[in-house]
Amino acid sequence: MNITVPTLLLDQEKCRRNIHKMAAKADQNNVKLRPHFKTHQSWQVGEWFREAGVDRITVSSLRMAEYFASHGWTDIMVAFPANILEMERINRLAATIKLHLVAVNSETIEALAQGLLHPVYTWLKIDTGYHRTGILPTDHGHISLTLESIKQSVNLYFSGFLAHDGHTYKQTEKAAVQAIHNTTVSALQELQTKYKPHFPDLKLSLGDTPSCSMLDDLSGVDEIRPGNYVFYDLTQQHIGSCTFDEIAVCMACPVVAIHPERNEIILYGGSVHFSKDVLPQADGSLCFGRIVELTESGWTAPKEGIMLVSLSQEHGIVKASDAELAKYKIGDLLYVLPVHSCLTADAMRGYTTLEGEQLEHLSGLLK
Amino acid sequence: MNITVPTLLLDQEKCRRNIHKMAAKADQNNVKLRPHFKTHQSWQVGEWFREAGVDRITVSSLRMAEYFASHGWTDIMVAFPANILEMERINRLAATIKLHLVAVNSETIEALAQGLLHPVYTWLKIDTGYHRTGILPTDHGHISLTLESIKQSVNLYFSGFLAHDGHTYKQTEKAAVQAIHNTTVSALQELQTKYKPHFPDLKLSLGDTPSCSMLDDLSGVDEIRPGNYVFYDLTQQHIGSCTFDEIAVCMACPVVAIHPERNEIILYGGSVHFSKDVLPQADGSLCFGRIVELTESGWTAPKEGIMLVSLSQEHGIVKASDAELAKYKIGDLLYVLPVHSCLTADAMRGYTTLEGEQLEHLSGLLK
Structure with a gap:
């Protein structure tokens, strides 16, 4: 190799090991793994996930969804508050793949209900303590209103509740990460119990790299969405997610x-x-x-x-x-x-x- | 305009005004303007500089030099310590344009002297107080050694002394920026006086956006190299470089x-x-x-x-x-x-x- 300028090296063996380890852990816990692909954003790395049995993914933009759709991924969640200005892109994607979007408020749901031409799987983002965005789990008024809008829409299908515990990134103790995880799982499960009569298929989706890496028991939800673990880094090592x-x-x-x-x-x-x-x-x-x-x-x-x-x-x-x-x-x-x-x-x-x-x-x- | 995703807007009129104002200031001061193009990195914006009479530019990588060379720029300085691992690229460029490189030590000069196939204009970077890199102006031993190597090389042509007062970015008072500038100009002029007998054509090159924007008198050097002023930003407004x-x-x-x-x-x-x-x-x-x-x-x-x-x-x-x-x-x-x-x-x-x-x-x- 003739390296002459700043170059990012990738140790394929370590990377594949990280990919397989998390896939095995998801299997053991009987949860689906929907890894976040924003860390690598590479179709080639994506293929290593496919080899590990992954068939559904998470991305952070519609452009990234288009990219991976063009490389054969057919079940993609855009884990970012749906941007209603990109309705055309949403419709183009929803026409060809199983597209999952995240809503954090009823206004977005209403705009989607109006603009969608094809079915979209919709997740409500719950703010379980990170306080970046999402609906508070106690705000049953807003949640019920939003679910009612979803129910009345032709093209919105309610998939379930989703959370991102970004506050695990501030921790360095397994016990702290465990506490955050338990709090979130129990908040999501309460919502599941409350709304299951109206949406019998509703699922729970969760999972940042620290909690998915550090905790042994990831049961209690339906799918996990860690992403950074594909490469890890010094921040994750500092938290305790990796060596x-x-x-x-x-x-x-x-x-x-x-x-x-x-x-x-x-x-x-x-x-x-x-x-x-x-x-x-x-x-x-x-x-x-x-x-x-x-x-x-x-x-x-x-x-x-x-x-x-x-x-x-x-x-x-x-x-x-x-x-x-x-x-x-x-x-x-x-x-x-x-x-x-x-x-x-x-x-x-x-x-x-x-x-x-x-x-x-x-x-x-x-x- | 139909903006649906994060988009960087450019006010062409303001930008052209910034470009022309600095060109006029350089003219008034009777110094050459060699603007740094790393801020915009756009051939189209480059054309606006050309319209303002600019015929020499600064960039921060050989790749950037290649890009602007491909758009008709023929006098380009790479204002970053010469990376001797990119000798092939250096030679390709030096074969077609007036290429200026910056050296911060004698080891680099020796490697260049060995590897160069075409003439390169060489500037010695002097550390006038920012302390990121460069040779101290008092280190006459190292400077003389380096100049001796340049003199003995076939393809190295000594252009002069160069400095970058990055510490002006920490200031918010014109008087402080003036003090830094005066100190640097006087250090460079002392070197000029000392080495002019051996290199009668040696030039002085200086100039960050704060000092070039805030100070009226930019005389005493041969060329200035501000870059950020093409767009400015909140940091420059905070310093006092722009409104x-x-x-x-x-x-x-x-x-x-x-x-x-x-x-x-x-x-x-x-x-x-x-x-x-x-x-x-x-x-x-x-x-x-x-x-x-x-x-x-x-x-x-x-x-x-x-x-x-x-x-x-x-x-x-x-x-x-x-x-x-x-x-x-x-x-x-x-x-x-x-x-x-x-x-x-x-x-x-x-x-x-x-x-x-x-x-x-x-x-x-x-x-």
Whole structure:
């Protein structure tokens, strides 16, 4: 492999292992797995999920739904509040695949009921504590009103209640993640009990990467939707979702300058490559990536005494101990585990496997 | 215009005004303008610079240099420490255009001297206080060593000393920016005096957007390289480089949810659209964008009582007063001035002018 510019490496073996592990866990728990594909956004990586038995997926935009539909996926949920301005796109997709949309209010339901030409599977998003969006589980007035609108619409089919526990990302203890998960499952189950008489088939959908990775018991819902686990990253390792060894992507960045007087290495690799997500350290310092070394079959665990500590648009600044600094020279490649693999993959727009194969990312295609 | 997804609007008139104002200022100061094109990365916007008399440009990568070379630019500086791993690309470019590279150490100079097949204009980057990279102006040993290597090389031509005062971005007072600028100019001039006997044609190149926008006297150097001023943004307005009225780009984002109980509007528009740069406010709160209203000929100044306060991957959260909240409904578009236009343009990969024309961004092309 001849790497000359910032490049996102993908360890296919680790990635496939992550994919199969979660599929096995879903099976054991007797829940359907509807993985979120926004992390990888690659039809090739998608095929590895198919090999693991996955037949339904989650995406975060209609464009992403179109992309994966064009690669043979026929059961796709867009897990973002339905954007009624894209009605044409919704109708085009709904004509050809089993399209699932998420509504967070009755206004959206009414607009969909008016504009839809084909059946759409509709989930109500419940705000179970993250407080980004969704209807509160106690707001039975709004929920009933919305379900009534769905019932009267020709093309809306009520699939069930959905939640996203984004607040698990702030945790670092399994017990805390478990507590959040239990609270959410019980809130969703209460709603299920209440509305099942009117919608006997209603399902429950849940599942962020921390809870799906850290918890053993994922029963009590019908499907789970983790996404980041395909690659994991330093944020997930910090939470406790994965080991360093399960992180399946790594940036290769050219060394363009070394400043021994302040123990700094300057990389070609900045916020347009990594994105700007940061992992604050216990001592208050900021981590934008951890440094590894390549091995014959992949890469090592992160090294001590060397860390990516700052990013500007194209520059990365690595702080290194004398011993680590001495190992690098200008023109070398330095390998960095990313803080947030979803955003890094989106910024890098493609992957290079350890075998040298180029894999596509939707954001690398023409708009 | 039928906007249905997050879209970056470009006010062509404002943008052209920004371009012409800086060109006139350079003329008055009798310095050459070599604008940095990394902010817009668009051949169409490049043409507006050409109309303003610009014939030399700055970029931040060899790929960007290739792009603008393919659009007729023949005098291009890559203002990033030369990446010796890209020697093939350097040689391809140097064969066809006047290519300027930046070196920050003698190792790079030696590698270039060995690998170059065509003449390259070489600038030494001096660290005048930003301390990201560059050679300290007092490090005459390293500078002399490097210049000696350049002199002995066949294909390296020494153009002069270059600096980037990135620390002006932390200022908000003209006097502070003036002090930084004066210090840098005087450091560069000392080097010029010292090395002019050996390199009679050596030039000085300087110039970030804050100093080039805020200061009247830009004399004392040979060329200036501001870039962000083509669009400006909230960061530059905060520094004092521009008025709100000079910000030439604005995001249009669909409203997908409204939460009156906590005065929040949820936008389709997150960190994959805006990037994650933030502008901390005086009261400690975080600003990810300010809200404007469209007018017949562009947009208003930012409104009070409403602000983009949080971004996740695809969601934006806007906090709004009761009065502002009451103005919006689901399916509306909300217009947001960005915190950092370079990163937002890079993430958005293209522009829509107020006249509805689509303009290209390099990052929207196939890799």
